[in-house]
Amino acid sequence: MWIHQRVPVRVLCRLRFSTSTRRHAPKQIAMEEFACDVIRNFSIIAHIDHGKSTLADRLLELTGTIKKKEIGKNEQVLDKLKVERERGITGACLSALLLPILTGIVKAQTASMVHSVNGRRHILNLIDTPGHVDFSWEVSRSLAACQGALLLVDASQGVQAQSISVFHIAQERGLKIIPVLNKIDLPAAQPERIAAQMQSTFGTDPADIIRISAKTGQGVDEVLQAIIDRIPPPTGSTEDPLKAFLFDSFYDRYRGVISLVAVQNGVLKKGDRIASYHTRKKYEVTEVGIMHPEETPATSLYPGQVGYIACNMKESSEAHIGDTLHRSGSPVDPMPGFKPAKAMVYAGIFPVESNDFPKLEESIKRLALTDRSVTVQRESSTALGQGCRLGFLGTLHMDVFRQRLEDEHDQNLIITAPTVPYKVVYKDREVFVSNPTEFPDALEVSSKVKEIQEPVVRASIIVPEEYFGDMMDLCFSHRGQDLEHRYLDAGTTGTSSSSRIILNCILPLSEIVTDFFDQLKSRSSGFASFDYEEAGYRPSDLVKMVFLLNSKPVDALALVIHRSKEDEIGRLWVKKLVKVIPRQQFEVPIQAAVGKKIIARETLKAYRADVTGGLYGGHVERKMKQLELQKEGKRRMKRMGTVEMPQEAFFEIMSTNKRS
Numbered sequence: 262m263w264i265h266q267r268v269p270v271r272v273l274c275r276l277r278f279s280t281s282t283r284r285h286a287p288k289q290i291a292m293e294e295f296a297c298d299v300i301r302n303f304s305i306i307a308h309i310d311h312g313k314s315t316l317a318d319r320l321l322e323l324t325g326t327i328k329k330k331e332i333g334k335n336e337q338v339l340d341k342l343k344v345e346r347e348r349g350i351t352g353a354c355l356s357a358l359l360l361p362i363l364t365g366i367v368k369a370q371t372a373s374m375v376h377s378v379n380g381r382r383h384i385l386n387l388i389d390t391p392g393h394v395d396f397s398w399e400v401s402r403s404l405a406a407c408q409g410a411l412l413l414v415d416a417s418q419g420v421q422a423q424s425i426s427v428f429h430i431a432q433e434r435g436l437k438i439i440p441v442l443n444k445i446d447l448p449a450a451q452p453e454r455i456a457a458q459m460q461s462t463f464g465t466d467p468a469d470i471i472r473i474s475a476k477t478g479q480g481v482d483e484v485l486q487a488i489i490d491r492i493p494p495p496t497g498s499t500e501d502p503l504k505a506f507l508f509d510s511f512y513d514r515y516r517g518v519i520s521l522v523a524v525q526n527g528v529l530k531k532g533d534r535i536a537s538y539h540t541r542k543k544y545e546v547t548e549v550g551i552m553h554p555e556e557t558p559a560t561s562l563y564p565g566q567v568g569y570i571a572c573n574m575k576e577s578s579e580a581h582i583g584d585t586l587h588r589s590g591s592p593v594d595p596m597p598g599f600k601p602a603k604a605m606v607y608a609g610i611f612p613v614e615s616n617d618f619p620k621l622e623e624s625i626k627r628l629a630l631t632d633r634s635v636t637v638q639r640e641s642s643t644a645l646g647q648g649c650r651l652g653f654l655g656t657l658h659m660d661v662f663r664q665r666l667e668d669e670h671d672q673n674l675i676i677t678a679p680t681v682p683y684k685v686v687y688k689d690r691e692v693f694v695s696n697p698t699e700f701p702d703a704l705e706v707s708s709k710v711k712e713i714q715e716p717v718v719r720a721s722i723i724v725p726e727e728y729f730g731d732m733m734d735l736c737f738s739h740r741g742q743d744l745e746h747r748y749l750d751a752g753t754t755g756t757s758s759s760s761r762i763i764l765n766c767i768l769p770l771s772e773i774v775t776d777f778f779d780q781l782k783s784r785s786s787g788f789a790s791f792d793y794e795e796a797g798y799r800p801s802d803l804v805k806m807v808f809l810l811n812s813k814p815v816d817a818l819a820l821v822i823h824r825s826k827e828d829e830i831g832r833l834w835v836k837k838l839v840k841v842i843p844r845q846q847f848e849v850p851i852q853a854a855v856g857k858k859i860i861a862r863e864t865l866k867a868y869r870a871d872v873t874g875g876l877y878g879g880h881v882e883r884k885m886k887q888l889e890l891q892k893e894g895k896r897r898m899k900r901m902g903t904v905e906m907p908q909e910a911f912f913e914i915m916s917t918n919k920r921s
């Protein structure tokens with residue numbers, strides 16, 4: 262049931278694998294020559310696969326920041342990833358072997374380039390933004406460190422859902438947007454048509470669009486010039502008190518958390534005592550530098566500059582994206598709009614062997630050190646024993662974390678169905694519930710609960726018009742509301758020969774964390790693109806479904822579902838359960854229930870032990886007696902017996918959910 266999405270390289274990188282990439286200690290770079298007027302801070306924003314990494318590589322190459330040979334090496338790795346992705350393996354499934362190599366690429370993504378124009382050295386800071394909706398909050402924060410953005414659109418694919426969402430974020434932040442059409446070398450490229458599409462979607466003047474091939478390098482020098490000419494320089498003063506904006510971080514196993522910062526005012530150097538505005542924690546700066554593209558120590562960082570600091574932060578969760586750092590004892594006004602990352606998808610993680618819990622917990626803790634966005638709480642279940650309840654930014658984040666636990670920490674685990682945080686409104690208070698076992702039961706709902714609300718998202722789907730009906734069905738079957746649509750353009754794109762439609766609607770987040778994405782891709786033959794943003798909470802008729810084995814509920818299987826789906830889900834799950842639970846000596850009813858109402862039932866047949874096997878010849882009476890005794894025994898066992906659901910059966914049911 263989980264979403265299996267292709268994981269863009271940079272999303273993996275966003276989780277910052279913990280190997281230090283410093284190959285040698287370069288000498289310190291002096292940064293004072295770079296005043297604000299020769300600094301440009303920008304991002305590349307694009308839909309997945311439209312060529313962000315390739316363009317970043319070309320820019321680094323053109324400015325001499327990396328050698329062509331190194332690019333070749335990176336490309337090899339990227340190509341390898343793509344091969345795996347094309348085979349249908351998510352990027353998250355990449356072998357642990359590749360991860361340290363990936364780290365090397367990551368560092369090239371937020372990078373400072375030195376470029377001379379008319380004999381004056383400029384510093385161009387390319388600031389990385391994550392490429393996936395799970396991290397949209399971080400996109401917005403990374404863009405807060407920029408004054409401009411390159412909006413990259415694939416000339417054969419045209420504008421996609423994510424192009425629109427990132428464009429809006431950049432526009433809201435007041436960034437100067439440079440429109441760029443990429444992949445014009447492709448035979449399927451339609452630069453004129455896509456330029457018109459950009460004009461109608463973004464209000465872009467076609468004359469401003471730069472046409473390039475990031476692959477061959479054609480037109481990339483024009484992009485470099487436009488960065489200098491069109492993007493305004495940052496502002497700031499060395500005289501004002503220190504104020505630095507924390508926009509990203511990664512974990513280094515030797516130095517702890519390394520934070521990427523944009524200095525707004527003042528000067529930041531080694532030995533400074535600084536404090537976080539939001540956590541009030543104090544640190545001493547042990548190193549400052551720029552990403553060039555690897556960490557290159559600098560004497561100091563000045564206003565407008567972007568670089569890294571190490572300051573003995575021990576855990577990634579201390580580095581709050583969007584935080585403001587200031588000199589300890591001299592607070593400043595913080596950067597506006599800070600809010601801590603919020604978990605939107607929760608799941609319980611348990612070891613397959615209960616005895617392995619200490620090992621699992623240790624691995625989770627170690628991974629969480631490197632991943633600032635995951636939340637961890639202990640959880641215990643009667644069925645699965647001791648485990649942890651983890652909160653993730655989204656299902657992709659969850660998949661990556663799970664995969665890392667399995668690959669890097671060799672953990673054999675059971676992960677429960679993902680849930681979202683529901684809001685239970687009582688007469689006098691509101692409670693957020695992210696664990697189905699804590700969801701109020703039917704009696705409580707009818708007597709004490711005023712309302713139940715669920716998180717919803719505003720979704721956009723872009724799709725060729727022949728798939729429009731299927732997409733409408735998909736949205737309705739996932740409880741979509743407020744559907745509206747419009748034509749994006751008319752004519753032909755890429756391999757599809759129809760007009761494209763953009764469809765917007767409100768969808769419950771819980772519907773997206775199940776099979777929505779897979780269905781979207783299969784029902785549109787892969788042509789639909791999809792993006793969403795949080796849209797608050799809405800009242801909903803939700804119920805808790807429990808599964809009973811021999812009339813006893815199995816806590817780890819509880820689900821929160823919409824009442825309209827109780828039949829469908831109840832039947833589906835009992836059918837699955839009957840297949841994975843081993844037969845007992847007695848018949849076992851497997852039931853799905855909502856409150857006192859049984860929604861669905863299957864019966865697990867007893868296996869028949871041959872109790873008369875040792876009796877030969879004419880012992881008919883004894884045989885009958887043995888069978889009677891066995892029957893009675895079974896009746897008693899059934900009355901008293903609890904059916905153990907073995908961990909393997911959980912594992913099986915959870916993985917069939919993943920596949921369904």
Ligand SMILES: Nc1nc2c(ncn2[C@@H]2O[C@H](COP(=O)(O)OP(=O)(O)OP(=O)(O)O)[C@@H](O)[C@H]2O)c(=O)[nH]1
Binds near residue numbers: 270308310311
């Ligand atoms: N023909 C052609 N292919 C390109 C061009 N730019 C990028 N590509 C290819 O398009 C694919 C995607 O490029 P990436 O640079 O990885 O795209 P991205 O936007 O960084 O992708 P994610 O990391 O998944 O977000 C790769 O196979 C590139 O080689 C181009 O100008 N022309």
